[in-house]
Amino acid sequence: MGGGPEYPQRGEHERELLLCVLPWPEKASEKVIGEIRDEFPNLEMHYIAQTYEDLKTGKTEVPEDLCKRASYLATLSWLPLHVSSVPNVKFIQFYSAGTNHVAKHPIYTDSKIPLCSASGVHGPQIAEWVIMMDLVHSHKYTILYDAQKRKEWKQKVGMEGVSDNVGKRVGVLGYGSIGRQVARVAKAMGMDVIAYTASPRPTPESRRDGGFIVPGTGDPEGEYPSAWFSGLNKDSLHEFLKQKIDLLVLSVPLTKETTHFLSTEEFALLNEVNPAGTYIANISRGQVIDQPTLVKALERKQIRGAALDVTDPEPLPADDPLWTAPNCLITPHVSGSTTVYAERAFQVLRENLRRERDGKHLVNEVDRDRGY
Missing domain, CATH: 3.40.50.720 (NAD(P)-binding Rossmann-like Domain)
Incomplete structure (x- = not known):
């Protein structure tokens, strides 16, 4: 020692x-x-x-x-x-x-x-949750499971509009331990990864992970992203969101700057640059998203869907419109378990x-x- x-x-x-x-x-x-x-x-x-x-x-x-x-x-x-x-x-x-x-x-x-x-x-289990939810959505699994419960064989439903992830882009908003493990799994699936951090990471040394790492996981050297973005203002965020992101993973800490980081303007921008639709997975804190505007974005099909392990507030009230928003999967803050x-x-x-x-x-x- x-x-x-x-x-x-x-x-x-x-x-x-x-x-x-x-x-x-x-x-x-x-x-x-x-x-x-x-x-x-x-x-x-x-x-x-x-x-x-x-x-x-x-x-x-x-x-x-x-x-x-x-x-x-x-x-x-x-x-x-x-x-x-x-x-x-x-x-x-x-x-x-x-x-x-x-x-x-x-x-x-x-x-x-x-x-x-x-x-x-939290990296391994939360990264698995993120990828699981993305695959559940892209492979129409919820629809197929509902059909199974009804004992219906609906092959056509499970074939239309299904796509794999090879060549798609995952944008990791907050490249900490969780984001790094998402990147590791995404790269194994053939995806491109881009990273967003609060402060610039221009050198190999600055891109290394200085925190605790579960052995065999993550991105210790910061090698996976093909591009890095940074900042705490909307202009910097928008430059990142313009990169035609297919899966947007929110893993930033909740601070004054990140509260309602995604709102009306951001959902409109995602739709503009990727009409096919960005899928959003939020495993940070519910307040990072302006929740009423998320519901509107889902209803207007500005984004492809959302997987949320966190909401605002928690527990989510039974009458909250988020429960019935289209293409929205919600779990009760359990992804880290x-x-x-x-x-x-x-x-x-x-x-x-x-x-x-x-x-x-x-x-x-x-x-x-x-x-x-």
């Missing part, structure tokens, strides 16, 4: 405390937790498993003395009410892709405690424990000014 000490210590016999407040049973990640305990024998771990009701109400009982002693906090959403409650915390490891859900909390706004996301653990989610998130935590020990920069540390 680089010849460093086993673990940073406060005293010869005093162990540092890792406090985990998470909505999974400890057993779900026992393998990687055991590896962390073996690697850091001077680290004490206390695990509090939250219930669904805890998450729903936001009320989780965590003893005050544990908060006071904690050197590291691992959490999905729970935080103590006050910064003073965690005087010894060196960093907080969130098990979520972003931290916008705590952006108004005093620990976010009034402290300098490093906050780290679990960005990177996988049986190994918690295990992967603990791998991010382990990496940050190593980096903190070795005096290196933390992985996935949130830039509070940028919001991600």
